[in-house]
Amino acid sequence: TRIVESFGTRLANVLPxxxxxxxxTGREDELRKLVLSSTRLGVATVLPMxxxxxxxxxxxxxxxxxxxxxxxxxxxxxxxxxxxxxxxRPVVMILQGLDRHGRPALATLVAAGTSTLLGLANAxxxxxxxxxxxxxxxxxxxxxxxxxxxYACRMFHIRAGELFRESFWPPLLCAAPFALILxxxxxxxxxxxxxxxxxxxxxxxxxxxx
Numbered sequence: 001t002r003i004v005e006s007f008g009t010r011l012a013n014v015l016p017x018x019x020x021x022x023x024x025t026g027r028e029d030e031l032r033k034l035v036l037s038s039t040r041l042g043v044a045t046v047l048p049m050x051x052x053x054x055x056x057x058x059x060x061x062x063x064x065x066x067x068x069x070x071x072x073x074x075x076x077x078x079x080x081x082x083x084x085x086x087x088x089r090p091v092v093m094i095l096q097g098l099d100r101h102g103r104p105a106l107a108t109l110v111a112a113g114t115s116t117l118l119g120l121a122n123a124x125x126x127x128x129x130x131x132x133x134x135x136x137x138x139x140x141x142x143x144x145x146x147x148x149x150x151y152a153c154r155m156f157h158i159r160a161g162e163l164f165r166e167s168f169w170p171p172l173l174c175a176a177p178f179a180l181i182l183x184x185x186x187x188x189x190x191x192x193x194x195x196x197x198x199x200x201x202x203x204x205x206x207x208x209x210x
Contacts (some may be wrong), residue, residue, distance in 0.1 A: 001079060004049045005086055011045055012038070012089040016097030016111050031094075032156045038090035039152070039167035047175045048208060050083040055182040056200055059193030074130040081138020084145025091152045100155060111140035164192045178204040 019102075022031040053060070057075035095101040118136030122128050128135070142203055153160055185200030 001053065001082060004046055004053070004083075005050065006088045007152065008042060008046050008086040012093035015090055015093045019097035020095040023187040034155050035091060035094055035152060035158065036163065036166045038094065039088065039163070040170060043087040043168055044174070046083055046087040047171055048088075048178055050079050051179045051182060053079045055179065055186060056197050059186065059196045062193045063197070065124045071076060071130075074134045077131065077134040081134070085141050085182075088118050088145060088148045088152075091148055094169060095152075095155065104148060106160060106183040107144055107151075111144040114140040114143075129147060130182065174208060178208040181207060 015034070019031060020036060021101045022028075022074045024033065044188065057079070061071055061075075063071050092101060092104050095104055115137050118139065119133060122132035122136055126132055149160070149163060151209065152158065153163055181204035182200040186196045189196035189199065
């Protein structure tokens, strides 16, 4: 998940000066297009890697650490819950370039505090174990994703349907057959983690790349 985060961050780090320049020269329409295109690239970068971790997490961990360390649903919840804020990192960096990142920063702080409270509740009251810990992280991150998308629409005068159609729908369509191939490889090689990983990533990547 840290590797996925590093990819999203490197993509987003080039955006603040570009956004600042567009704002300074009054090119609001180009700034709006930058938000849509960079969000689409963010989703397209983060989603396939997140799907690999979510679908092939068990085979990867079996090869790495042995069969006693399979994470199961824990990793699926953790990865998919954190994918949204990572995919929207370009939006946050554009807002930073415009000096409008105060509310997203506050929302991130609230999400972190909520995760802490949910973690304490899981440890002391609910006793849901690792799955509860993953939910304690993922649920606030989903809320943060919704807030960031709403805030971007508000700041840049983008309709929610347009944001979904232009920035989320194309990467989702491309990733859907990739996810099916990953799942098929895992099912076909249920007891052979290495072939499941190799076949899934090679065949799925060959389809996803073009």
